[in-house]
Amino acid sequence: MELNYGASRQQPRQDAAMQRFREHRFGQFVHWGLYAMPAGYWQGTEYRFAAEFLQKTANIPEPEWAELAQQFSAEAFDADAWAALAARSGVKYATFTTKHHDGFCLWPSQYTDFHSGNTPAARDFIGELVAAYQRHGIDVYLYYSVLDWHHPDWRYRLESAEDQQAFKRYLDFAMNQLVELAQRYPSVKGFWFDGTWDESVKANGRWTWEVEQRLKELIPGLIVSSRLRADDLGARHRDSNGSLMGDYESGYERRLPDPWDRSVCEQDWEACMTIPQASWGYHAGPWAKRTRKSAAELIDMIAHCTSLSGNFLLNFGPRGDGSIDPEDAALAEQIGNWLAQNGAAIYGKGVATNWSYPGWGYYTQEADSETVYAVVTKWPTARRLRLQLPAGERLLAATLLREPALQLNPQELETSLFELELGNSSEETLVFELTTAAAEEQSWTEPNPDV
Numbered sequence: 001m002e003l004n005y006g007a008s009r010q011q012p013r014q015d016a017a018m019q020r021f022r023e024h025r026f027g028q029f030v031h032w033g034l035y036a037m038p039a040g041y042w043q044g045t046e047y048r049f050a051a052e053f054l055q056k057t058a059n060i061p062e063p064e065w066a067e068l069a070q071q072f073s074a075e076a077f078d079a080d081a082w083a084a085l086a087a088r089s090g091v092k093y094a095t096f097t098t099k100h101h102d103g104f105c106l107w108p109s110q111y112t113d114f115h116s117g118n119t120p121a122a123r124d125f126i127g128e129l130v131a132a133y134q135r136h137g138i139d140v141y142l143y144y145s146v147l148d149w150h151h152p153d154w155r156y157r158l159e160s161a162e163d164q165q166a167f168k169r170y171l172d173f174a175m176n177q178l179v180e181l182a183q184r185y186p187s188v189k190g191f192w193f194d195g196t197w198d199e200s201v202k203a204n205g206r207w208t209w210e211v212e213q214r215l216k217e218l219i220p221g222l223i224v225s226s227r228l229r230a231d232d233l234g235a236r237h238r239d240s241n242g243s244l245m246g247d248y249e250s251g252y253e254r255r256l257p258d259p260w261d262r263s264v265c266e267q268d269w270e271a272c273m274t275i276p277q278a279s280w281g282y283h284a285g286p287w288a289k290r291t292r293k294s295a296a297e298l299i300d301m302i303a304h305c306t307s308l309s310g311n312f313l314l315n316f317g318p319r320g321d322g323s324i325d326p327e328d329a330a331l332a333e334q335i336g337n338w339l340a341q342n343g344a345a346i347y348g349k350g351v352a353t354n355w356s357y358p359g360w361g362y363y364t365q366e367a368d369s370e371t372v373y374a375v376v377t378k379w380p381t382a383r384r385l386r387l388q389l390p391a392g393e394r395l396l397a398a399t400l401l402r403e404p405a406l407q408l409n410p411q412e413l414e415t416s417l418f419e420l421e422l423g424n425s426s427e428e429t430l431v432f433e434l435t436t437a438a439a440e441e442q443s444w445t446e447p448n449p450d451v
């Protein structure tokens with residue numbers, strides 16, 4: 001059907017900026033704001049729900065919540081320390097909350113008084129983070145919540161002329177803030193939108209389309225997530241013709257494509273994930289702490305996304321004083337150590353076109369490359385890894401991606417099925433680098449030790 005504000009393209013972007021995003025594969029999400037101070041507790045009670053939703057879960061009157069800004073000193077905030085840890089964790093990009101649903105801004109916005117400049121901290125946290133992360137070679141993306149519990153003109157539904165007039169004022173305010181962010185921080189690579197599910201926003205598909213157009217005029221090459229977008233009829237992420245809006249699918253939140261389905265690769269996509277089961281902001285209670293994911297679980301998720309040509313955005317919720325939770329820092333270092341040895345299977349890789357899903361882990365491959373990576377995340381109890389080569393392919397070598405390199409000479413079986421001895425390293429997520437060639441080549445030759 002004819003749409004004025006539907007998808008702007010049918011095929012994925014192929015420009016350099018999008019290719020760079022695609023090759024990053026692993027990014028850091030950061031949720032930080034006033035909610036990190038109460039950290040899931042209010043008046044001595046632990047609220048077992050996402051810490052960034054405490055204002056709603058504890059039914060705190062908005063003026064009382066806004067008072068938190070007067071305690072926001074962030075005395076331990078150190079942008080360079082955050083960026084250095086992020087670099088050690090192996091992330092290639094980072095997405096920071098600039099304004100979450102509570103409306104508090106981490107930059108000195110000229111369009112509201114509810115911002116970090118009007119706190120005891122009196123700092124432009126976004127400006128400091130953009131500079132620090134870029135100094136560490138990490139691309140920066142900005143998260144912006146359209147939903148805003150603080151702004152008097154926010155509306156969930158548009159049920160009257162007054163609602164329409166108020167929400168028009170709100171959308172003008174939000175557009176002004178987004179332009180302000182793009183003009184203050186023109187080196188950012190993209191915007192990540194949230195809080196766009198309410199009827200009021202779905203009824204304003206044109207505004208969402210105009211936001212994307214305006215930001216891309218200000219920052220050429222900018223990448224915008226599908227979650228911003230509604231079309232003429234209120235369809236979200238994908239327009240009423242089923243075409244993806246924005247530049248990548250950002251619907252995977254705390255979930256990955258499961259079962260493993262190759263059709264996901266038709267578009268660029270990114271899954272975002274929490275370390276505890278269900279809190280993006282720092283939650284100090286046992287409810288969150290006992291549900292933390294391990295490094296092995298998160299490495300499995302990174303490989304899962306890569307094997308389907310998607311990105312994985314892992315969230316960190318710094319504490320109210322601006323420090324990083326030591327448990328999060330240790331986890332980041334563990335993941336970074338694994339990527340330092342096995343990143344060749346992740347960065348710049350995607351779906352292994354001719355290889356079927358093996359079940360014990362994931363195959364990854366750089367497009368049009370003869371090299372395939374086998375990321376083993378679920379050890380077969382038989383301790384023998386069974387790999388089925390695609391028809392017409394022959395294995396030339398299989399090596400372990402870690403020091404010291406272990407050259408394995410696979411026993412070629414008549415069905416081109418072969419098995420690798422797994423040795424005794426069952427506690428690790430190992431990666432085998434498989435070098436293949438078309439089977440019609442001349443008879444078996446010794447694998448080239450340099451491959």
Ligand SMILES: COc1ccc([C@@H]2N[C@@H](C)[C@@H](O)[C@H]2O)cc1
Binds near residue numbers: 052194280
């Ligand atoms: C209605 O359920 C939700 C769940 C999560 C969210 C927000 N999206 C994540 C990326 C976090 O920002 C979370 O607060 C909003 C509404």
